Amino acid sequence: MTKEAAQQAPEVPTVDIEALSAKLSNKNADYLFKFKRALQAEGISEEQQTAMLTEMLPEMLTAQHKGQPANQLYGSVTVKINSLLHAPKAPVKTSIQLQMLDNGLIFLIMYLAINGISAYFAKGKVTGIGITSIVITAVLAGVIMTYPMRYTQMPKDQRPPFWKMALIVVGLTLLFVAAYGVTILIPAVLNPVVPAIVQIVIAALLIGVRIYLKRRFKISGTFFG
Structure with missing residues (x-):
């Protein structure tokens, strides 16, 4: 109080x-x-x-x-x-939408950084992954990861049946695989391969964006806390 x-x-x-x-x-x-x-x-x-x-x-x-x-x-x-x-205020629970946003940003940063660094050191030996494919898979990965994390954070007496959560995760995973397969078919004009150094710079900038959003909205309970 x-x-x-x-x-x-x-x-x-x-x-x-x-x-x-x-x-x-x-x-x-x-x-x-x-x-x-x-x-x-x-x-x-x-x-x-x-x-x-x-x-x-x-x-x-x-x-x-x-x-x-x-x-x-x-x-x-x-x-x-x-x-x-002077009792501390009870922490405000982060909404599932904000957790998905944070998880999606985390995967987008990782995908851009890994893809960019790999392409940079490959010196043109690989074509790389298109930016549209990277964004779509990162968003889906953020959504998929959020559900099991929310499940483990819930009080045990409030958790839905495990089988129900498992079905949701399996369904989302299949959607992830299917979506990635579809993105490969997107024409290059809509799915351009961004230069390696640009991907690395974007990843670095997104780290700052994530830190700002995490502090601004007090996001917690996500992939990296």
């Missing part, structure tokens, strides 16, 4: 804070004193302090009866304050 969220939290039923505080042991009373002082230092309103104490005091007394002091129940005052006011 952030400081702002804490200040906007809904009202909770009140208890007799003074009466409950009086029942605390000396050790717990000292913990409560430091806790309240830390809340004041954070600028937390009286209403929010009351709401927090309303929740904490019954818990502290229950634990106290079991011989567990507050510093064992909650950790240090600093730890408790941080858990209430």
